[in-house]
Amino acid sequence: MTAPLAYRRILLKLSGEALMGSEDYGIDPVVIRRIAHEIIEARDAGAEVGLVIGGGNIFRGAGLAASGMDRVTGDQMGMLATVINALAMQDALEKLGAKVRVMSALKINDVCEDYIRRRAVRHLEKGRIAIFAAGTGNPFFTTDSGAALRAIEIGADLLLKATKVDGVYDKDPGKHKDAQRYEQLTYDEVITRNLQVMDTAAFALCRDSDLPLRIYDLSVPGNLMRILRGENIGTLVKG
Numbered sequence: 672m673t674a675p676l677a678y679r680r681i682l683l684k685l686s687g688e689a690l691m692g693s694e695d696y697g698i699d700p701v702v703i704r705r706i707a708h709e710i711i712e713a714r715d716a717g718a719e720v721g722l723v724i725g726g727g728n729i730f731r732g733a734g735l736a737a738s739g740m741d742r743v744t745g746d747q748m749g750m751l752a753t754v755i756n757a758l759a760m761q762d763a764l765e766k767l768g769a770k771v772r773v774m775s776a777l778k779i780n781d782v783c784e785d786y787i788r789r790r791a792v793r794h795l796e797k798g799r800i801a802i803f804a805a806g807t808g809n810p811f812f813t814t815d816s817g818a819a820l821r822a823i824e825i826g827a828d829l830l831l832k833a834t835k836v837d838g839v840y841d842k843d844p845g846k847h848k849d850a851q852r853y854e855q856l857t858y859d860e861v862i863t864r865n866l867q868v869m870d871t872a873a874f875a876l877c878r879d880s881d882l883p884l885r886i887y888d889l890s891v892p893g894n895l896m897r898i899l900r901g902e903n904i905g906t907l908v909k910g
């Protein structure tokens with residue numbers, strides 16, 4: 672018999688860049704399929720899975736504003752980019768047989784559902800994968816904040832932030848060979864050591880709601896299941 676899962680309901684945050692693979696823009700179909708496989712494996716093992724995907728592989732408001740665009744318009748384009756990614760992930764998951772619902776913080780009823788918390792929880796209870804698109808629905812936020820917000824709203828046991836690095840280090844592991852990875856940190860340690868884990872608004876939401884957060888490397892196949900089985904992969908941040 673397999674061991675019970677350490678977490679019942681999770682919120683997984685992927686950056687838009689995670690979908691690019693080795694490309695500079697857009698979505699790599701091979702990469703999105705591999706990620707979709709891992710998510711379905713987690714769901715099949717009994718986890719309820721909510722997803723938030725960023726939009727940085729297409730547009731970010733701050734980048735557009737730096738090139739002269741109105742910031743709010745740029746952020747709206749960024750939020751729409753997250754909807755595009757959510758639809759691509761919905762398709763990849765459905766091709767592999769999963770039941771999926773995209774729920775958007777911006778109303779775009781012709782392409783997906785509106786985000787309604789009670790409906791989202793119902794989807795999860797029924798074994799559907801819920802993809803929360805358009806971040807918080809407000810400009811000047813990021814999808815990290817969207818992920819923290821949705822994780823708290825749906826009562827997730829854990830917020831997983833998938834990155835290209837296998838956790839949080841005391842200094843940049845790309846530049847320093849002696850960089851040390853933290854296995855576990857408290858919220859206060861993240862602040863006092865000035866560690867970059869998530870943006871400040873997102874981090875404050877996690878800390879205020881005592882939501883555990885794990886930062887891990889998505890590119891290592893099987894990591895998601897290892898975490899769900901209770902292995903100490905990446906870095907865990909909790910109170």
Ligand code: UDP
Pocket residue numbers: 685686687688724725726727728730731732733745746747748749750752753805806807808809810811812813814815816817
């Ligand atoms: N965005 C926003 N409000 C939100 C979430 C996202 O305005 O609540 C916009 C913002 O411009 C952001 C872009 O959408 O840069 C894409 O999201 P993000 O940068 O978080 O994507 P990631 O870096 O995770 O790919």
